[in-house]
C-alpha cells in the first residue's frame with residue numbers, strides 16, 4: 001500500500017484499527033502505529049457489529065484530517081490497484097456526487113444461520129442498492145452528509161457497514177443526485193483477471209499481486 005501511495009502523490013492510506021480485549025495487544029498496536037504512522041486507532045472494541053463505526057471514522061478522517069475529494073473504504077484483506085481506481089474516478093463527472101463499487105440491487109437479509117439479521121435490526125424486506133464492503137468509493141459530500149447526520153444523532157446504523165452506506169447514500173440521493181457507478185472489477189469473491197480490487201488475499205498473495213503489477217499484469221495469485 002505504501003508503494004501505491006508513493007506512486008500517486010495525491011493519495012493517503014490509513015489502517016483503521018479498533019481495540020482488542022487484551023491490553024498487551026493494544027500496547028503492540030500503539031507501538032506499531034507510532035512506528036509506521038499509517039494506523040488510526042479507534043476507541044472502541046473491534047467487533048463485527050461495530051465495524052459501521054469504523055466507516056464513520058473513515059469519513060471523518062477523510063473530510064476533517066486530509067480534505068479528501070474521494071474516500072475509498074477497503075477491508076484489510078483487499079488488494080487495491082490504486083492508480084486504476086483513480087483513473088476510474090477520473091472518468092466520472094466531477095460535478096456530481098459519486099458512489100462507486102460492486103453494486104448489489106434488491107438484496108435481501110439472511111434471516112437464518114450464523115449471519116442472520118433479525119427483524120429488529122432490519123425490518124424491511126430488501127436492502128437499498130449498496131456497494132460491496134471489500135472496496136467502494138464515495139465523494140466527499142456524501143462523507144460530509146454522514147458526519148453531519150451522525151453529529152445530529154440522526155444517522156441510522158446497521159451492523160453491515162456496506163448496507164449502512166447504501167442507506168445513507170440513498171438518503172443523500174433524495175436531495176442531491178448521486179452517480180451510482182457499478183463495476184464487477186471491484187471483486188467481492190476473491191480475484192478475477194483485470195481486477196480493480198481483489199478480496200480475501202493473504203499477505204503472501206498481496207506481495208505476489210504487487211509483483212505481477214510491477215510487470216504490468218493484473219493477474220491473480222491462486223495459492224494461499
Ligand SMILES: *[C@@H]1O[C@H](CO)[C@@H](O)[C@H](O)[C@H]1NC(C)=O
Pocket residue numbers: 040061064065
Ligand atoms: C484528526 O483531526 C482532529 C481534529 O483536528 C484531531 O483531533 C485528530 O487527532 C486527528 N486524527 C488523526 C488520526 O490524525
Ligand SMILES: *[C@@H]1O[C@H](CO)[C@@H](O)[C@H](O)[C@H]1NC(C)=O
Pocket residue numbers: 129170173174177178180
Ligand atoms: C436517486 O435519485 C433519483 C432522483 O430522485 C432517482 O430517480 C433514482 O432512482 C435514485 N437512485 C437510487 C439508486 O436510489
